[in-house]
Amino acid sequence: MKKMSVLLSGLFVAAGAWAAAADDVVVQEPYVRLAPPNAPATGAFMVIRNTGAKDLKVIKADNPLSKITELHTHLNDGGVMKMRPVSAIEIKAKGEAVLKPGGLHVMMIDLKGPMKEGDSVPITLSFDDGSSKVVEAKVVRPMVAPAAAPMEHKHH
């Protein structure tokens, strides 16, 4: 019996050591911004927390509603907004990445059809260790960002 528990705890330790990035990730407040009529692209936003002890990277995102899904960011260059793809979103151990309007976002390009408020979009985040995680993001009407309110302090 004692042997058994040693073996079991050994297994748990091993599982901990080899935990996939996806298991360490907690995604908060995911949402897709309802695309205005005739807009062929929109963004998905969320807070991605890395609860693990290792840095990780989101290297890809995917969703069934758009033909193309990319990771993007914005650079504000003297009032000119420049949207650029990023190859990865790095999240430090115990850190978080805030994807929000005007900054990092999952870009959904070439929407296959109109979306409506309240729809749920499964977004697959792929990590640099090969693991992935599906996040259900609700479609919401665009809202005005609260003035300088830190996203990370939002409660459910």
Added chain:
Amino acid sequence: MSERVLAVIAALLAALVLGLALFWHPAPPERPLPVAAGPAGGAFTVQSADGPISLDDFRGKVVLLYFGYTYCPDICPTSLMSTAAGLKLLSDEERQQVRTLFISVDPERDTPARLKEYAAFFDPGILGATASPETLADVAKRYGVFYARQPADAGSGYVVDHTSETLVVAPNGKLVGRIPHAAAPEVVVAEIRKLLIHP
């Protein structure tokens, strides 16, 4: 002895207050920057689904101008939402004195019909329009607006870098201000009211 301690504490507090007064300058609230000897602005005519729109048509009203495009996934919706939220804070009477124009710098893909529907999504009062590339280039130059196509790397066409400030034209037709990207609705309202009170 205790008097000395009190005196020291008082001195320290005084130094702290003085230090704060001298060195602590909290960031001022986000505020539209005045256009100092900036772009001239001036008359222009763009095409909407309901016919041509000239800036002169809006003489006597405050005009908000935003240059963007409908393929814009984030920046334009964010700016237009902030403008729309600002407009909603105005009284009906005040709203009558304001016109908002969304001008597409991507006439190749944005037809006036598309733009009408797109702009109205944010607020029925926002008009969508565009113009020929030549007219757009001229208007943008005169209004200090920058835009440039950037190829998108995934074969999805192209994106357009563009100024994401909302330009403010006074009732006399003069370009007078710029509202920063994603400004709080209160900032939008303050900028409009300033001009309604001192036209």
